[in-house]
Amino acid sequence: MVTIKSKQEIVKMREACRVAYLAQKAVEEAIKPGISTWELDKIAEREMRKNGAIPAEKGYPSGEKGIPPFPGAICASVNDEVIHGIPSKKVILKEGDIISVDLVAYKDGFHGDCARTYTVGKIDKETQRLLDVTKEAFFVGIQYAKKGNRLGDICHSIGEYVEKNGFSVVKEFQGHGIGRQMHEDPGIPNYGKAGRGITLEPGMTLAIEPMVIYGSDGILQLDDGWTIITEDGSMAAHYENTILITENEPEILTLP
Numbered sequence: 177m178v179t180i181k182s183k184q185e186i187v188k189m190r191e192a193c194r195v196a197y198l199a200q201k202a203v204e205e206a207i208k209p210g211i212s213t214w215e216l217d218k219i220a221e222r223e224m225r226k227n228g229a230i231p232a233e234k235g236y237p238s239g240e241k242g243i244p245p246f247p248g249a250i251c252a253s254v255n256d257e258v259i260h261g262i263p264s265k266k267v268i269l270k271e272g273d274i275i276s277v278d279l280v281a282y283k284d285g286f287h288g289d290c291a292r293t294y295t296v297g298k299i300d301k302e303t304q305r306l307l308d309v310t311k312e313a314f315f316v317g318i319q320y321a322k323k324g325n326r327l328g329d330i331c332h333s334i335g336e337y338v339e340k341n342g343f344s345v346v347k348e349f350q351g352h353g354i355g356r357q358m359h360e361d362p363g364i365p366n367y368g369k370a371g372r373g374i375t376l377e378p379g380m381t382l383a384i385e386p387m388v389i390y391g392s393d394g395i396l397q398l399d400d401g402w403t404i405i406t407e408d409g410s411m412a413a414h415y416e417n418t419i420l421i422t423e424n425e426p427e428i429l430t431l432p
Protein backbone atom coordinates (compact mmCIF):
# COMPACT_ATOMS: atom_id res chain seq x y z
CA MET A 177 0.00 0.00 0.00
CA VAL A 178 1.34 3.42 -0.95
CA THR A 179 0.96 5.81 1.97
CA ILE A 180 0.04 9.48 1.57
CA LYS A 181 1.55 11.56 4.34
CA SER A 182 -0.48 14.18 6.17
CA LYS A 183 0.87 17.68 6.83
CA GLN A 184 1.96 16.65 10.34
CA GLU A 185 3.63 13.51 9.03
CA ILE A 186 5.47 15.51 6.42
CA VAL A 187 6.88 17.75 9.15
CA LYS A 188 8.27 14.62 10.83
CA MET A 189 9.59 13.24 7.54
CA ARG A 190 11.42 16.53 6.95
CA GLU A 191 13.07 16.27 10.35
CA ALA A 192 14.17 12.63 9.96
CA CYS A 193 15.55 13.53 6.54
CA ARG A 194 17.35 16.60 7.87
CA VAL A 195 19.14 14.40 10.41
CA ALA A 196 20.07 11.88 7.69
CA TYR A 197 21.56 14.74 5.67
CA LEU A 198 23.55 15.95 8.68
CA ALA A 199 24.93 12.45 9.24
CA GLN A 200 26.07 12.30 5.62
CA LYS A 201 27.75 15.65 6.02
CA ALA A 202 29.62 14.48 9.12
CA VAL A 203 30.82 11.38 7.24
CA GLU A 204 31.85 13.41 4.22
CA GLU A 205 33.97 15.74 6.34
CA ALA A 206 35.77 12.78 7.92
CA ILE A 207 36.64 10.91 4.74
CA LYS A 208 40.37 10.81 4.05
CA PRO A 209 43.00 8.18 3.30
CA GLY A 210 43.71 6.11 6.42
CA ILE A 211 40.28 6.22 8.01
CA SER A 212 38.35 2.95 8.44
CA THR A 213 34.74 2.42 7.47
CA TRP A 214 34.17 1.44 11.13
CA GLU A 215 35.20 4.96 12.18
CA LEU A 216 32.83 6.47 9.61
CA ASP A 217 30.07 4.31 11.02
CA LYS A 218 30.70 5.67 14.52
CA ILE A 219 30.72 9.26 13.26
CA ALA A 220 27.36 8.79 11.51
CA GLU A 221 25.77 7.09 14.51
CA ARG A 222 27.02 9.81 16.88
CA GLU A 223 25.61 12.53 14.63
CA MET A 224 22.23 10.82 14.35
CA ARG A 225 21.94 10.24 18.10
CA LYS A 226 23.07 13.80 18.83
CA ASN A 227 20.10 14.93 16.76
CA GLY A 228 17.60 12.67 18.49
CA ALA A 229 17.53 9.93 15.85
CA ILE A 230 18.62 6.33 15.73
CA PRO A 231 20.36 4.58 12.83
CA ALA A 232 17.59 2.45 11.35
CA GLU A 233 19.91 0.15 9.41
CA LYS A 234 21.47 -1.17 12.62
CA GLY A 235 19.81 -4.47 13.45
CA TYR A 236 17.84 -4.56 10.20
CA PRO A 237 16.87 -8.19 9.55
CA SER A 238 18.31 -9.83 6.45
CA GLY A 239 15.32 -12.05 5.79
CA GLU A 240 17.71 -14.84 4.83
CA LYS A 241 18.08 -17.87 7.04
CA GLY A 242 21.27 -17.94 9.11
CA ILE A 243 22.29 -14.37 8.23
CA PRO A 244 22.53 -12.05 11.26
CA PRO A 245 20.86 -8.62 11.20
CA PHE A 246 22.87 -5.76 9.69
CA PRO A 247 25.48 -4.77 12.29
CA GLY A 248 26.33 -1.25 11.09
CA ALA A 249 24.75 2.16 11.51
CA ILE A 250 25.60 2.80 7.85
CA CYS A 251 26.19 0.75 4.74
CA ALA A 252 29.76 1.43 3.62
CA SER A 253 30.53 0.01 0.19
CA VAL A 254 34.02 0.55 -1.24
CA ASN A 255 34.97 0.47 -4.95
CA ASP A 256 33.41 -2.65 -6.55
CA GLU A 257 31.02 -3.05 -3.62
CA VAL A 258 27.64 -1.81 -4.80
CA ILE A 259 25.55 -1.64 -1.63
CA HIS A 260 25.15 -3.09 1.88
CA GLY A 261 28.88 -3.14 2.71
CA ILE A 262 29.46 -3.80 6.41
CA PRO A 263 31.57 -1.17 8.21
CA SER A 264 34.84 -2.69 9.43
CA LYS A 265 38.03 -1.75 11.24
CA LYS A 266 39.82 -3.79 8.55
CA VAL A 267 38.57 -1.64 5.67
CA ILE A 268 40.91 1.34 5.55
CA LEU A 269 40.28 3.91 2.84
CA LYS A 270 43.15 4.82 0.55
CA GLU A 271 43.80 7.46 -2.08
CA GLY A 272 41.85 6.72 -5.26
CA ASP A 273 39.08 4.73 -3.56
CA ILE A 274 35.40 5.54 -3.78
CA ILE A 275 32.99 4.79 -0.97
CA SER A 276 29.22 4.65 -1.07
CA VAL A 277 27.57 5.53 2.23
CA ASP A 278 23.88 4.72 2.60
CA LEU A 279 22.21 5.64 5.86
CA VAL A 280 18.73 5.94 7.35
CA ALA A 281 17.82 8.15 10.32
CA TYR A 282 14.73 7.18 12.33
CA LYS A 283 13.20 9.93 14.41
CA ASP A 284 9.76 10.42 15.97
CA GLY A 285 8.27 7.52 14.02
CA PHE A 286 9.63 8.39 10.57
CA HIS A 287 12.62 7.51 8.36
CA GLY A 288 14.96 9.65 6.28
CA ASP A 289 17.13 7.78 3.77
CA CYS A 290 20.00 9.00 1.61
CA ALA A 291 23.14 7.67 -0.05
CA ARG A 292 26.21 9.33 -1.51
CA THR A 293 29.35 8.05 -3.18
CA TYR A 294 32.41 9.93 -1.98
CA THR A 295 35.91 10.10 -3.40
CA VAL A 296 39.01 9.46 -1.32
CA GLY A 297 41.69 11.88 -2.45
CA LYS A 298 42.23 11.97 -6.18
CA ILE A 299 40.39 9.43 -8.34
CA ASP A 300 40.70 8.65 -12.02
CA LYS A 301 38.60 10.48 -14.61
CA GLU A 302 36.42 7.57 -15.65
CA THR A 303 35.48 6.77 -12.07
CA GLN A 304 34.60 10.42 -11.58
CA ARG A 305 32.37 10.20 -14.63
CA LEU A 306 30.62 7.19 -13.08
CA LEU A 307 29.92 9.21 -9.92
CA ASP A 308 28.71 12.20 -11.91
CA VAL A 309 26.34 10.16 -14.09
CA THR A 310 24.91 8.36 -11.05
CA LYS A 311 24.11 11.64 -9.32
CA GLU A 312 22.82 13.22 -12.53
CA ALA A 313 20.55 10.20 -13.09
CA PHE A 314 18.79 10.99 -9.82
CA PHE A 315 18.16 14.58 -10.92
CA VAL A 316 17.02 13.47 -14.37
CA GLY A 317 14.61 11.04 -12.72
CA ILE A 318 13.03 13.49 -10.33
CA GLN A 319 12.16 15.86 -13.15
CA TYR A 320 9.29 13.40 -13.63
CA ALA A 321 8.44 13.17 -9.92
CA LYS A 322 5.33 15.29 -10.30
CA LYS A 323 1.67 14.97 -9.45
CA GLY A 324 -0.18 13.11 -12.20
CA ASN A 325 2.91 11.50 -13.73
CA ARG A 326 3.41 7.74 -13.55
CA LEU A 327 6.11 6.07 -11.47
CA GLY A 328 7.50 4.43 -14.61
CA ASP A 329 8.33 7.87 -15.98
CA ILE A 330 10.95 8.25 -13.24
CA CYS A 331 12.28 4.69 -13.56
CA HIS A 332 12.57 4.86 -17.33
CA SER A 333 14.34 8.21 -17.39
CA ILE A 334 16.95 7.04 -14.86
CA GLY A 335 17.73 3.82 -16.73
CA GLU A 336 17.84 5.55 -20.08
CA TYR A 337 20.21 8.26 -18.83
CA VAL A 338 22.61 5.73 -17.29
CA GLU A 339 22.69 3.51 -20.35
CA LYS A 340 23.08 6.46 -22.71
CA ASN A 341 26.26 7.20 -20.81
CA GLY A 342 27.56 3.66 -21.26
CA PHE A 343 27.02 2.36 -17.72
CA SER A 344 24.65 -0.26 -16.26
CA VAL A 345 21.93 0.02 -13.64
CA VAL A 346 21.53 -2.64 -10.98
CA LYS A 347 18.31 -4.54 -11.66
CA GLU A 348 17.97 -6.61 -8.46
CA PHE A 349 17.73 -3.68 -6.03
CA GLN A 350 15.54 -0.63 -6.19
CA GLY A 351 14.28 2.53 -4.55
CA HIS A 352 11.14 2.49 -2.43
CA GLY A 353 8.42 4.39 -0.68
CA ILE A 354 9.43 5.49 2.81
CA GLY A 355 7.75 6.81 5.93
CA ARG A 356 6.85 4.99 9.13
CA GLN A 357 8.57 2.00 7.50
CA MET A 358 12.02 2.15 5.97
CA HIS A 359 10.74 0.26 2.95
CA GLU A 360 7.20 0.98 1.84
CA ASP A 361 5.40 0.59 -1.47
CA PRO A 362 5.99 1.29 -4.25
CA GLY A 363 9.23 -0.39 -5.32
CA ILE A 364 11.10 2.00 -7.61
CA PRO A 365 13.41 0.20 -10.07
CA ASN A 366 16.08 2.17 -11.90
CA TYR A 367 14.69 1.04 -15.25
CA GLY A 368 11.25 0.54 -16.68
CA LYS A 369 8.63 1.81 -19.07
CA ALA A 370 7.38 5.36 -19.18
CA GLY A 371 3.64 5.73 -18.70
CA ARG A 372 3.39 2.63 -16.50
CA GLY A 373 3.02 2.12 -12.77
CA ILE A 374 1.17 4.06 -10.11
CA THR A 375 0.11 7.68 -10.60
CA LEU A 376 2.09 10.07 -8.39
CA GLU A 377 0.16 12.05 -5.81
CA PRO A 378 1.08 14.86 -3.40
CA GLY A 379 2.07 13.49 0.00
CA MET A 380 3.95 10.46 -1.34
CA THR A 381 7.49 10.20 0.02
CA LEU A 382 9.89 8.19 -2.10
CA ALA A 383 13.54 7.15 -1.83
CA ILE A 384 14.94 7.37 -5.35
CA GLU A 385 18.33 5.73 -5.64
CA PRO A 386 20.24 5.02 -8.84
CA MET A 387 22.80 2.22 -8.29
CA VAL A 388 25.16 2.23 -11.23
CA ILE A 389 27.93 -0.10 -12.36
CA TYR A 390 30.79 0.98 -14.60
CA GLY A 391 30.77 -2.33 -16.49
CA SER A 392 28.06 -4.94 -16.95
CA ASP A 393 25.07 -5.27 -14.65
CA GLY A 394 25.91 -8.59 -12.97
CA ILE A 395 26.16 -8.62 -9.17
CA LEU A 396 27.16 -11.14 -6.50
CA GLN A 397 26.55 -11.38 -2.79
CA LEU A 398 29.47 -12.04 -0.45
CA ASP A 399 29.37 -14.83 2.14
CA ASP A 400 28.59 -12.27 4.86
CA GLY A 401 25.03 -12.36 3.48
CA TRP A 402 24.95 -8.60 2.97
CA THR A 403 27.66 -7.08 0.78
CA ILE A 404 26.75 -6.82 -2.90
CA ILE A 405 29.68 -6.58 -5.32
CA THR A 406 29.93 -6.22 -9.08
CA GLU A 407 30.46 -9.50 -10.89
CA ASP A 408 33.02 -8.02 -13.27
CA GLY A 409 34.98 -6.23 -10.54
CA SER A 410 34.26 -2.79 -11.96
CA MET A 411 33.42 0.21 -9.80
CA ALA A 412 29.89 0.97 -8.61
CA ALA A 413 28.22 4.17 -7.41
CA HIS A 414 25.05 5.02 -5.51
CA TYR A 415 23.16 8.27 -5.05
CA GLU A 416 19.91 8.58 -3.15
CA ASN A 417 17.57 11.12 -1.65
CA THR A 418 14.18 10.94 -0.01
CA ILE A 419 11.76 13.19 -1.90
CA LEU A 420 8.22 14.45 -1.40
CA ILE A 421 5.69 14.66 -4.21
CA THR A 422 3.92 18.03 -4.00
CA GLU A 423 1.40 20.02 -6.01
CA ASN A 424 4.34 21.41 -7.99
CA GLU A 425 8.05 20.53 -8.03
CA PRO A 426 9.25 17.64 -5.86
CA GLU A 427 10.89 18.57 -2.58
CA ILE A 428 14.21 16.85 -1.87
CA LEU A 429 14.01 16.20 1.86
CA THR A 430 17.56 14.94 2.39
CA LEU A 431 19.21 18.05 0.94
CA PRO A 432 19.18 21.45 2.70
Ligand code: MG
Nearest residue numbers: 278279289290
Ligand atom coordinates in the same frame (compact mmCIF):
# COMPACT_ATOMS: atom_id res chain seq x y z
MG1 MG B 1 19.21 4.15 1.42
